[in-house]
Amino acid sequence: MATTVQPPVKYAPPPSSTAVWVFVAAVCMTFAALTSALVVRKGGAVEWRHFTLPSILYLNTAILFASSVTLEISRRRIAAFMGGLNAEIASPARWLYATFALGFLFLGGQYLAWRELSAQGLFLATNPSSSFFYVFTAMHALHLSGGLYAMVRVIRKLNGHTLRRATMDATAHYWHFMDVLWIYLLVLLWAKL
Amino acid sequence: MHDIPAQAHAAHAPTGFIRKHVFSLDHKVIGKQYYGLAFLAAIVGMFLSWIMRLHLGWTSFAIPGLHFLSKTGAPGDVMTPEYYLQLMTMHGTIMVFFVLTTAPFAAFGNFFLPIQVGAEDMPFPHFNMMSFWVTFVSFVVMVASFFLPDGPTLAGWTQYAPLSAVGAAAGPGQGLGEVLWASSIAIFCVGQLLGSLNFITTTLDMRTKGMSLWRMPLTAWAWFITSIMGLTAFAVLMPACILLVLDHVAGTSFFVPSNLVINDQLQPHSGGSTLLWQHLFWFFGHPEVYIAIVPAMGIVSHILMATIRRPLLSHRVLVYSMSGIAVLSYMVYGHHMFVSGMNPISSIAFSFPTLIITIPATIIVLIWLGSLYGSRMRLNTACLFSLGMISMFITGGVSGFFLAQPSLDIMLHATYFVVGHFHFVMAVSAMFGIFAGTYFWFPKMFGRMMNETLGKIHFILSFIGAYCIFMPFHYLGLASNVRRYQAFTDDYLQPLIPVHRFITVAAIATGAVQLIFLYNFIHSRFWGEPALDNPWEATSLEWSTTSPPPFDNFGGKLPVVYHDPYQYGIEGSTDDYVMQTDPRQIQTQGDEA
16 A cells, blocks of 8 residues: 655657667568578578679668768767757758768669679579569668658758757667668678578 | 646647548547548458358358359359358458457557557657558558459468469469458558557657556556557568569569469479468467457456456556567467478477466456456446456467367367357457447547447347357367368268358347447437546546547646556545546555556
8 A cells, every 4th residue: 555645757758769769670570570581481492593792782881881970970060059069050961961862872872783683684583592682672772761751851850940859869870770780681691692 | 636738739730621530640530540440341341251151051042242242253142162262361351450450459549548648649640640541541452352353362361372472373363362462461561560659659758747657557558568569560571471472573482382383384483482471470470369459458457447446456467467478479479380381399389388378368367357356346338348358368268278289289270169269369359349448438539428228238149149159160170170161061061061050140140239339339429428528437547638538638738647547446535436647645556656
């Protein structure tokens, strides 16, 4: 038996901070499912055809890394701007534009990788190994496009002076996660295909 | 009641019809939209079951007008064997996805979760609106397959490969019908992921002052646990469906093995794994059972306490048990695959957690029964349906003990025993939970009371009807009556046909009884007695606001919470309950916050 007194102090982080990690968990599950599909499918395949990953993927990886660096610079400058340490909004916005451009460049690079593979006669249905290559890279590109859309919203809000720190942080966390996910996929594809 | 100012949410209340009723951002409207969709889907699903049951009872019986549904599937109004399988597939799919997932979780959860935790809305209303409309599109795509020249897919709601993956050569509906099925479910997954995202963030971040996690009602806990299951399970089913679509439209071979010959045609696929689909599907499929039933457990617990006028034996143990079920649900999925050709050692590995998962389920049942013992119930319709749900869950759970053992499951797996089991433990239990929730929350949702007399008649007839339909399935299964057959022509099955006819009559009669509910629902919606704000003298936050709640839920001020959610049977007070928002310092029971 207890006697009620004052309610406890409430603490709640901004919903966007929680939401981005919840979404990351869902994306992890999706790629875990696809990974297990790759492992099972390869385990029983006699016709599995190994091929060398298109070399442009390594350049794309560097581009994606660079985009995370520019985003992080932007995030810190926005934090400084919001904290009153930096009066110029143009500076963080420039780095955001650079991030967006690099993200777009990465997607273009992935398209070139597909072109390179198809020039070798490796299409979606040619072999299970090429099937998984296209599925993994397409799914990653789709999720990265979501990150680009989030970036557009952040740029709009920044220019309209309505950007909240939590929104910026959530977008940055998601974008960095896309980096990590891509590294995982690159290693997986390199090891298994 | 001490309140804290809400953000200016009410100021944004929409006035236009489209924003208010169609593309609404209000979680309450979205909850009602989900309920309406589930209602529509339940009618379609039940109608399909009637046609199937008529065919099983009287195989050559011409069902008037059936050819309008499919000229090729029902020439002369008598369904072909393939069309039976197509209807069976659609019945299972529509009921599992669009009724059992949609109503107890998405419909009630959307309406009541934000209110029960003291929030104005969910944190991402646009995602919430999208989740409903994506689900609606998914339903439209699924139903559209009825109107294809060769009808919908016939591969069963589990869509086992290679039947589901080889294309039109496998039979009617296995071409475009199958692609529509897989596309619809992939879209459905997106909707549920968006919904789960909102549910989780609402629970973690939107609770009002004083609403600690342990002060949340059991319904809020159930929706929270379910949303975590939904997030992880649907995130796996979605890529599985994408791979299935690719096998059809892109010529890949994820699920189709080599050298497969169908109708004398060598299939142009190679090396795919049929077991891979089963693993991916059941990793979703078993948690899906709990996605349907855990919200019903929460609803029933919530209602029981308001009717027995005392807290359950343990709020915390019930939460731990629901969580335990959620965790274990991912470790038991292989029990659906005992007869798939899987390594027998794997069967033992999956059998063990399957038996273990009965422990938290049993604890929940014992908490219910122990709490009921010696109580003085207010025997209203919501209470009756709650008791009915417990009855159905126990009956279905007991048959689960048999199926958890591989040696028995090998014998029973392909029989009606399994049909009886899952209809009791998942389908009818969840349906009774939905009915309980409807009778309990109708006053809050629509501001009017449902007719109690009609409600009780509806319960009694539905309760008897459900047992008449599903109990004989166990007998049929023990008599080795195989499931998924469209006619019983074998000698050993023919003596069982009268049982099937009995079930058919019971199914049609029980379905007709639902017209009482439909009448009660519609009549009460417009002409029912106006509801008080707290007609059941309940304690949680939804009863501290008006019936129905205003746009911002609490009229411009968020409530402050002072007590656990179920303070019933309080001695020395003018009432026998204390609302969560009551700031008085009262000697309460089991305050665990």
